[in-house]
Amino acid sequence: MAVGPASLARPAPVAGRPFTLKRVLEREGVFSWLMLTPGVLFLLAFVAYPFFYGMVLSLQDRKVAQHGVFVGLANFALLTQDAVFWQVTRNTFVYTAVATALKMAGGLALALVMNQQFRGKNLARAFLLLPFIVPTVLSTVAWMWILDPTFSVINWTLVHTGLIRENFSWLGNATLAMVSIIGVNTWRGLPFYGITLLAGLQTISPDLYEAAAIDGASITQRFWHITMPLIKPVLIIVTMFSVIFTFSDFQLPFILTHGGPANATHLFATYAFEIGTTAGQLGMGAAVALAMLPALALLIVGLTLYLRRD
Amino acid sequence: MVGGRGLGGRTLRLYLPLAFFLVAMLFPFYWMAITSIKPNRELYNAKIMPLIVHQPILKHYVDLLEQTNFLTWTYNTLLVAVVTTVISLVIGTMMAYPLARLNFPGAAVVAIGVAATYLVPQPLLFIPMSDIINTLDLGNTLTAVMLTYPTLLIPFCAWLLMGYFKSVPRELEEAARIDGASRFQAMTRVILPLCTPGLLSAGIFAFTLAQNEFLYALIFLTTSEVRTVPVGAITELIRGDVFYWGQLMAAALLGSIPVALIYSFFVEHYVAGLTAGAVKN
Numbered sequence: 001m002a003v004g005p006a007s008l009a010r011p012a013p014v015a016g017r018p019f020t021l022k023r024v025l026e027r028e029g030v031f032s033w034l035m036l037t038p039g040v041l042f043l044l045a046f047v048a049y050p051f052f053y054g055m056v057l058s059l060q061d062r063k064v065a066q067h068g069v070f071v072g073l074a075n076f077a078l079l080t081q082d083a084v085f086w087q088v089t090r091n092t093f094v095y096t097a098v099a100t101a102l103k104m105a106g107g108l109a110l111a112l113v114m115n116q117q118f119r120g121k122n123l124a125r126a127f128l129l130l131p132f133i134v135p136t137v138l139s140t141v142a143w144m145w146i147l148d149p150t151f152s153v154i155n156w157t158l159v160h161t162g163l164i165r166e167n168f169s170w171l172g173n174a175t176l177a178m179v180s181i182i183g184v185n186t187w188r189g190l191p192f193y194g195i196t197l198l199a200g201l202q203t204i205s206p207d208l209y210e211a212a213a214i215d216g217a218s219i220t221q222r223f224w225h226i227t228m229p230l231i232k233p234v235l236i237i238v239t240m241f242s243v244i245f246t247f248s249d250f251q252l253p254f255i256l257t258h259g260g261p262a263n264a265t266h267l268f269a270t271y272a273f274e275i276g277t278t279a280g281q282l283g284m285g286a287a288v289a290l291a292m293l294p295a296l297a298l299l300i301v302g303l304t305l306y307l308r309r310d
Numbered sequence: 311m312v313g314g315r316g317l318g319g320r321t322l323r324l325y326l327p328l329a330f331f332l333v334a335m336l337f338p339f340y341w342m343a344i345t346s347i348k349p350n351r352e353l354y355n356a357k358i359m360p361l362i363v364h365q366p367i368l369k370h371y372v373d374l375l376e377q378t379n380f381l382t383w384t385y386n387t388l389l390v391a392v393v394t395t396v397i398s399l400v401i402g403t404m405m406a407y408p409l410a411r412l413n414f415p416g417a418a419v420v421a422i423g424v425a426a427t428y429l430v431p432q433p434l435l436f437i438p439m440s441d442i443i444n445t446l447d448l449g450n451t452l453t454a455v456m457l458t459y460p461t462l463l464i465p466f467c468a469w470l471l472m473g474y475f476k477s478v479p480r481e482l483e484e485a486a487r488i489d490g491a492s493r494f495q496a497m498t499r500v501i502l503p504l505c506t507p508g509l510l511s512a513g514i515f516a517f518t519l520a521q522n523e524f525l526y527a528l529i530f531l532t533t534s535e536v537r538t539v540p541v542g543a544i545t546e547l548i549r550g551d552v553f554y555w556g557q558l559m560a561a562a563l564l565g566s567i568p569v570a571l572i573y574s575f576f577v578e579h580y581v582a583g584l585t586a587g588a589v590k591n
Contacts, residue, residue, distance in 0.1 A: 029414040048427075053438040142338045
C-alpha cells in the first residue's frame with residue numbers, strides 16, 4: 001500500500017529468476033517457518049518438554065534436590081492402593097460434574113434474561129462479567145471471609161431470617177466444603193457461560209421465532225426446537241473449555257479449603273501440589289498430575305478436532 | 311421470548327432475574343469493599359449488623375501500604391503482566407499469521423499443536439516445570455514467571471489471532487504484493503492494522519490471564535520482594551491461623567483495580583475475544 005509508482009515501473013524479472021536471499025525469504029514455506037520458529041521452539045521447550053519430562057518423573061522415585069531412581073510404574077501402583085487418591089478422584093469428578101451442570105443451567109438462564117431489550121444492557125453485561133475478570137485468588141479470599149465459621153454473612157442472614165438456628169461450618173464440614181467450592185466455582189464461571197451463550201443467542205434470527213409463533217409453537221417448543229439446536233455448537237465449545245479447566249482446577253480449592261477437611265475437597269491438582277511441592281516428592285506428584293491425563297486427553301483431542309471442523 | 315405482556319410480565323422475565331444475577335455476581339465485591347473499611351471491633355463482633363459499615367476507617371489500607379510490601383507486589387504483578395503480554399502478542403502474531411494465511415508444509419501439525427498446548431492445563435506441567443526452573447537456577451526471580459507465563463498466553467494469542475487474520479479478504483494482501491510489498495510488509499502494513507481489534511482483544515485477554523496466574527508465582531517466588539499480589543496476599547496476610555481480614559480485603563480490592571480498569575476501557579474487545587472462539591459466523 002505504501003509502495004509508490006516507482007516500484008511498479010521496475011523492470012520485469014530476468015528470465016531464470018536470480019537466486020537471491022531476498023527471493024528465498026519471500027518463498028511461502030521459508031517465510032512461514034521463519035515466523036513460526038521462535039514460537040514453536042518456545043512451546044517445544046516449555047510445554048512439550050515439561051510434559052514428557054513429567055512422564056519421566058512419574059516413573060522415578062525422585063525427591064527434591066536428589067537424583068531420581070527409575071521405578072517403573074511403582075508410583076502408579078502405590079496410588080491405586082492409596083485411599084486418599086481414590087477420594088481425590090471422586091472429588092474431582094463430583095466437583096466437575098456438579099459445577100458444570102450449574103454453570104450451564106445458570107449461564108443459559110443468564111443469557112436468556114440478557115437477550116431481551118432493556119436500557120443499560122451493556123453496562124449490566126460489563127458488571128456481570130466481573131467475577132470472571134478479577135483474579136481468582138483475590139475473589140476467593142473474599143469468599144473465604146463470606147464463608148467464615150464465626151462471621152459468615154451468609155450464616156448471619158440465615159440465622160436472622162430464622163432459616164437456621166446454628167451457624168453452618170461452611171468450610172469445616174466435608175459436605176458443606178464441597179458445596180462451597182462448587183458454589184464459588186459456579187459464581188466465577190457462570191458469567192463466562194452466560195456472556196458467550198448470549199453472543200450465540202444474538203446470532204439467531206428473530207424471524208425464526210416469529211415464523212414458529214405463527215405456526216402455533218409454544219415458548220417451550222420454540223426453546224427446544226429453535227434456541228437449543230442453534231446454540232448447541234457454542235454450548236458444546238464453552239462446556240468443553242470449562243470442563244477442562246474445572247477438572248484441573250487448582251487455585252480455588254487451594255485457597256478456600258486447602259483440600260480439607262480431611263481431604264474432602266482435594267482435587268487432582270491440589271493433591272499433586274501437596275505431594276509434589278509441599279512434600280517434595282516430585283515423582284509421586286507427577287504421577288498424581290498425570291492421573292488427570294486420560295480424561296483430559298479425551299477432552300483436549302475432542303475439542304481440538306471440534307474447533308478445527310470445516 | 312414472548313411471555314406475559316406489560317410491566318408484570320417484564321418484571322418477571324427481566325427485572326427480577328436480572329436483579330438476582332446482579333446481586334449474586336456483585337455481592338462479593340461489595341463485601342470486599344465494606345470489609346476493607348470496617349474497624350476491627352465491627353469486623354469481629356457477631357452481634358453487629360454486618361451488611362453496612364457503621365464507622366468507616368482507612369486503617370487497613372494504611373497498614374497494608376505501610377506494613378507490607380504491597381506496592382512492590384503490585385509493581386511486580388504489573389511488570390510481569392505487561393512484559394509477558396507484549397512477548398506473547400508478538401510471538402502469537404508471528405505464529406498466527408502464517409497459520410491463518412499461508413500454505414506451507416507442516417501447517418496443520420503446528421495449528422493442532424497450538425490448539426493442544428492452549429488446552430493443556432497448568433497443573434499437568436507445574437511439577438516438571440519447577441524442576442526445570444531449579445535446574446536453570448531461576449528460582450525466586452521474576453524471570454522464572456516471565457519465562458513460564460507465555461506458555462499459557464502464546465497459544466491463546468495465536469489461536470485468537472488466527473480467527474481474526476482469517477477474516478481479512480485475501481485480495482488486500484495480494485494487491486499489496488503486486489504493488490511490490492514483501493510478505494513481511496504485507497503483514498505489518500496491511501493485515502495487522504486491519505486486525506487492531508483482534509490484537510486488542512488478545513492483549514487484554516493475555517493481560518487478565520497474566521494477572522490471574524497463581525500456581526507458577528506461588529512455586530517460583532519465595533521471598534517477599536519478588537512476589538505478585540495474589541501470592542503476597544495469601545502468604546503474608548494469612549499467618550498461620552491469623553487472618554488479617556481487613557488488610558486482605560483491602561489487598562484484594564486494590565489488586566483487582568488494574569485489571570478492572572483496563573477491562574472497563576476495553577470491555578467490548580474483551581467480550582469479542584471471549585466469544586470469538588465459541589461463536590462462528
